[in-house]
Amino acid sequence: MHSESDARGATGTARTPQNEPVAIVGIAALYPGIRGADAYWRALTEPPPDPGSGPAPSLAGIEVDVARFGIPPAQAGALTRMQLLMLEAARECLEDAKGGDRTLRTERTDVVAGVCSGLDRQYANALRVEGGRYARELERAVSAPEFGGSARTAAQAADELRSALVRRLGASPHDRVGEMASTIPARIASAFKLRGRTLALESADATSFLAIAHALDSLRGGLSEAVLVVTGQREEGPYLRAALAAKGLVAPRTRPFAADGDGFALGEGVGALLLKRLSSAVGDGDRIYATVRGCAVHHEGRPGVFRYSTSVERRAETARAALRECGASPDTIGYVECGASGVARETAAELAALTSVFADAEPGSVVVGSVRDRLGHTFANAGLAGVTKAALALHHQRLPARPPQPPGAAQDLSAAPFRTPAEPQKWAPPPGGEPRRACVSGASLTGTLCHLVLEEHETAGAAPAPARPRTARASAAPEPVAIVGFGGRFGDAPDADAFWAAMLAGQDRIGPLPESLLDRELYHRPGKLSLTHSYTDLGSPVEVPAAPPGGLRIPPHRYAVMDAAQRVALGVAGELLARRGRAGSGYAAVRPAGRGLVAMGTNLSLSRERRTAAGLALGEVEAAVAGLAALGHLDATGVATLLDLVRERYAADPPPGGPEDLDGSLAGGVAAVIANEYGLDAVPLGIEAACASSLAALDVAVGRLRSGSVDYALAGGVELPCNARDMVLCSALGLLSHERITPFDTAADGFTPGDGCALFLLKRYADARRDGDAIHGLLRGIGASNDAKSLIAPDVDGQVRAMRQAFGQAGFDPADVGYLEAHGTGTRVGDRVEIAAAARVYASPHRRRPLEIGSAKSFFGHTFAAAGGAGLLRALYALRTGVLPANAGLTAVSPELDLERIPARVSTATTPWESAPGRPRRAGVSSFGTGGINYHVLIEEHLDGPR
Known part of the structure; x- marks a missing residue:
């Protein structure tokens, strides 16, 4: 995305144009x-x-x-x-x-x-899960005297409907991965x-x-x-x-x-x-x-x-x-x-x-x-x-x-x-x-x-092609990118400071989900894999704001139809901007100058769209009801009357009825709402790279900044997977922990979902210094790759490529990194592969002290598209405060992890992060996604003085 000024940013800093055709x-x-x-x-x-x-x-x-x-x-x-x-x-x-x-x-x-x-599969999966709620209303209606059904007949009709929807709509343990937009490019990468x-x-x-x-x-x-x-x-x-x-x-x-x-x-x-x-x-x-x-x-x-x-x-x-x-x-x-x-x-x-x-x-x-x-x-x-x-x-x-x-x-x-x-x-x-x-x-x-x-390309008399660059950056490390603002909301932590306070307290924020998010009667069946139920009811949900941030004039009817992810992200953006100014100064005083980008990692199909689409497809469910053997005692008129009653009780989400309805369902609308409501001259973009979406958004933002295309970027991620649909689909593939997520522990058996959002305001380092911005940290390198082998199994080689790409930009060695904020998926295979990849990159005889390893997931669960943002936020606080946070719930580190080779240790207690005078602290942040997607970011403490 290229700004109006092709040789200079809007704020006047000279840029080298990269205009090769x-x-x-x-x-x-x-x-x-x-x-x-x-x-x-x-x-x-x-x-x-x-x-x-x-x-x-x-x-x-x-x-x-x-x-x-x-x-x-x-x-x-x-x-x-x-x-x-x-x-x-x-x-x-x-x-x-x-x-x-x-x-x-x-x-x-x-x-x-x-x-x-x-x-289509997202809609079908949402309708199948919603069908459980419809089946309960059907059961209640059939048992009414006017329909002549016993409790047994009613229960049989409900069970039969659930099975019929599985047959009609299709169901597979792989539905959660197969339905994702980011699986499309990952599948292409794998195929070729x-x-x-x-x-x-x-x-x-x-x-x-x-x-x-x-x-x-x-x-x-x-x-x-x-x-x-x-x-x-x-x-x-x-x-x-x-x-x-x-x-x-x-x-x-x-x-x-x-x-x-x-x-x-x-x-x-x-x-x-x-x-x-x-x-x-x-x-x-x-x-x-x-x-x-x-x-x-x-x-x-x-x-x-x-x-x-x-x-x-x-x-x-x-x-x-x-x-x-x-x-x-x-x-x-x-x-x-x-x-x-x-x-x-x-x-x-x-x-x-x-x-x-x-x-x-x-x-x-x-x-x-x-x-x-x-x-x-x-x-x-x-x-x-x-x-x-x-x-x-x-x-x-x-x-x-x-x-x-x-x-x-x-x-x-x-x-x-x-x-x-x-x-x-x-x-x-x-x-x-x-x-x-x-x-x-x-x-x-x-x-x-x-x-x-x-x-047009004119071939006659064409000049010889210049030599192809063989590396991402041929010589000197690129200019650092400054992190000049941040905000976050995870679980019961309403802002970034509360998020960090939870880390220092050492206790995870995971617990039973409220009935409003997971109706246990319909969707919870402990102990076994199922296409229609979750075997766990644990998570770390956020409280979705009931009203827009102060200073924004969003009418109640419009705010009411905004997806919950949009509302949460809008609030976090407000926190980020407020952190830049004095109390009561207003958003106009703290808006970044110039042309920008809002890059938001998110699921590209938001919950509100899926619910509304399920309501529009209610006829599919009713067609299944009409063929149920348990309702054989009813004639066509009786079935029609029954359907009318169930439709009234079911109360599906209404169809789109106003010009604001589409806005509240667009995934790119998460970024657009931020840009438009806060008056930012910034192009909005929704980005999905599975669980690495936040760092993918960061990568896009850094590319824009380094090319001179934009003067600033808001980048991060948001997702709220603490809901029945996501928990049922993830349970079907056995991805969730039966207890709670414990990265790198001998008991690791999967992840626990968590809701969250993190946003970062980025500028070129020279611009941030010139503008007098508070610089919270420096982003020195970012690497990415795709395994191109398997959509669901992690791969050491792919993760290593991403890490080495990041170090190719950073201008320092792996031995200079003191903390690794790991992806920490909480599975034995995932944890083992991640540490094996880290060992191939971070192992060094020159390391002064063991590499500390941790994961924000141990506190707030796996926040999907926001996971990389949570990890970056935690690592950023560690740099700023000089404190290495512990991992929550860790009882015994898995002996399968190749920690001695680095050497490294998984943090079990909060400790000071010692650093020699004049030597900046440095951290790595990993985020990996289904589909073989790998991202690695390197950040550095900002010390006063030019770089």
Whole structure:
């Protein structure tokens, strides 16, 4: 994400631009009736079979051969349909690029997936668990005298319904892993042996733009050799359409440039791009469709309901920033692929902004179009669909035509330099020998604005490719990143200070969950694995704020429909900002200056969306009821009357009814609410990397800062897994402890779930010193990898790669690290593998004293997406206070751990952290996720004086 200033941050610090072109070397396109880059281009250049029809309805006709991806049969039933489609898109993209092992450096090839809204298995799993509550109401109703059922018949009907839902909806011990968005890139990495970073992200309909922007930063920063970007959108259920309709955005057909446009038709599609630095692509002899030269992503943060920006000024500013980044003049642009949502006010603002940018262009010299008139609005995939169209136009040197439009007034282009040809045309080169260039414009309903500049690749007389960088950072360690703010809420600790106080007290904060979170009658069955019950009732839940933080004006009806994760994160962001200023100073006085990023690690399907979706799918449950043998004594009228009574008692979550409903369910909305309500000029982004999501968000933020793309970043994670759905699904795979989590103990048998959120405010070190910020610690290195072996089994080699990457940036040795905040999953295998990996990196004869090892999970349980944030917060407090915290509940350290090799010890008591004068304390933080995802962060105590 690139700020308006390409050479300097908004606050004036000089930046070295990293603007090497990025080549598009592989394309996949899966759309209704379309498969492959050639078919996609034909569909865009040939008349549609029915000019008056809308987009084809679905991707249901695309077949995927599951066997070719090496998926174990036991896991196949837990896969989402989107996962299969993205696997196929990845395969086709890699084949299109002729990638394979010949040109891809698999250890440094990242996979980034973009999705928005829930996936089919998430909805099915939520409905199956919710079916337990419905079954209880059915049992109560059947036992009523008017339905003639005995208590035994009623119980039989309830049990039969639970079994019927398992059959109808499917159920597997692997459901919790299979349903996750981050499993998609992890599965792709596993299938094609790619060992770089893997993550999923979401930012509403800016999702694919942000996926591409992240890939550009990773490539230009030397963190990766190639990035496979895969984005997609399906109608997984009725929820997304209903929520968008409640915003007044859904129409029968998308009319991109209609003056009276009142919305868009939802489309489906999955696309993929394989990206490399141009020097690498030329050196590898790749076919290059086009190059990405400029990228700008800005945000117009406005409090209130999420809505598209209608600011002509901000849109023009974003386009100019992208052109400035690559030094391209507007008069060299021959084609603009517009977002053109079909919402008249937004489209008018987009065209007015482009008219301003191209004010000096000759009349009719710039062709404008939008792929939405063919595909509809493919939401999370929309930006990538547009980029693919523009890249193919450059590759074929042809300007695509606009298909015949339905009757209606069009936007007035008479005073603009734009035209919309009715037939495809040869694309004449610009005057002066400039290469052909195209722009791609887009926007998100959360307020984000996006603009990319693409350029054709001219092979004749091309200069030799510069040497490829072989390491992430070739020489000196990169500038440290300063942690200048933090906040946290975990379990019963309402803020970060209370979190640390709990650590010093030495007692875990785990206990029986309240009935409001886990209805024991329905969902708790101790001692055995089950697809419908949890064998434990322990956790560490947070108290969700009942009202927004003081100073924020969020109406009660809007706050009421916000997901609990959004409310908790909003409160923690308020704590972070308040910590920066004086009491009563207000948020305006403590907001960071310049352009920023809010990167929030989170589950990309929030609880509120799943509950609402379950309510919309109530008909599926009622259809199962109609076929129950236990109700054979009732005729059709009796069953209908029974269903009416149960529906009334069941009280499902209401369907979306207002424009704020979708906002409260978007995972990217967690970050967007923070940016918008606190008035931050910061692009919001939701990131999922399983249990490593917090550190993945931190990694994205650090990449933006080091590239000069942003001036500050809020990064962290939030998740609230203390609920029946998560506990049932985790119990089915035997992931939970039967007692409570005890990392590194002989009794370790799994984890205990905990709710939590942590946020950190990051700035470049030089900027933080210049601005007089309180610097709480320095982030010196961050490494990431994917095992690419197994989705559920940890791997020593993958963890070692992440640790060594971090030390490659840090500028100090493993022997200089005094404390390791471990992932500490609390399983014998997980703990043993983690210590074995640490031993390969941290073992040193030069170590002055044993490496201390601990884990925040021993106090507050496993907080899933927030886990890395909890670990970083604990390590940061240890640095700041000079205290090494103990582990809670540790009785006997497992003899299976290879501690002597380091040497290391698991902390059993709180002790002072001794350090020589002038020598900063240093700590490592690990976070690992299902899917083979590994992250390692190195932080350092801040001592006064320049570095």
